[in-house]
Amino acid sequence: MKKQPQITEKTRQKFVEVFCELYSQKPIEKISVQEIASKSGYNRSTFYQYFTDIYELLDAVENDLLNDMKKELANKELSMNTVQDTLYCLDKREHLLVLNALLGDYGSARFLKRLKKEITLGQLELNVPQNHSLTPYLIEFYLTTSLSLFRLWLQRQKDLSSEEFFKLVENLYSRGISPYFEE
Secondary structure (H helix, E strand, O other): OOOOHHHHHHHHHHHHHHHHHHHOOOOHHHOOHHHHHHHHOOOHHHHHHHOOOHHHHHHHHHHHHHHHHHHHHHHOOOOOEOHHHHHHHHOOHHHHHHHHHHOOOOOOHHHHHHHHHHHHHOOEOOOOOOOOOOHHHHHHHHHHHHHHHHHHHHHOOOOOOHHHHHHHHHHHHHHOOHHHHOO
């Protein structure tokens, strides 16, 4: 008897959710398949029907998020993709649990690298000098700063509205931090 696709997806999603909850609280090395299965309400053998191990589950979580981001950016009729556009695509309730895990205290530097690579590969328009020795540094500064601010915003449980946050990031890039000290 073949399982119905919606039941299969619901089971897989439950494993993802429990994994993300655990990963936002402790390092991946401290998470066991048994713990994920138990907290999901399934046994270990059910987990292994979906994933070979925790690292494959982590890859699936990262890939799902990056693919959603790419689809969202492709659907936007933008002449250019900015870092803010990318972060805006990630600013969705359904991504919150995953982002808190991947960008949290125990998240992997590898995911940040993948995210930066995805952002730069998508026709990123930064108005930085092309073919200049400083260009890689300017791009790295822009990406790393944007991602760090986004991560802080998530850690602070989005204490600013999305509009306020994205406006702040935009203003920091266009005007710097000086105007905030003058208030």
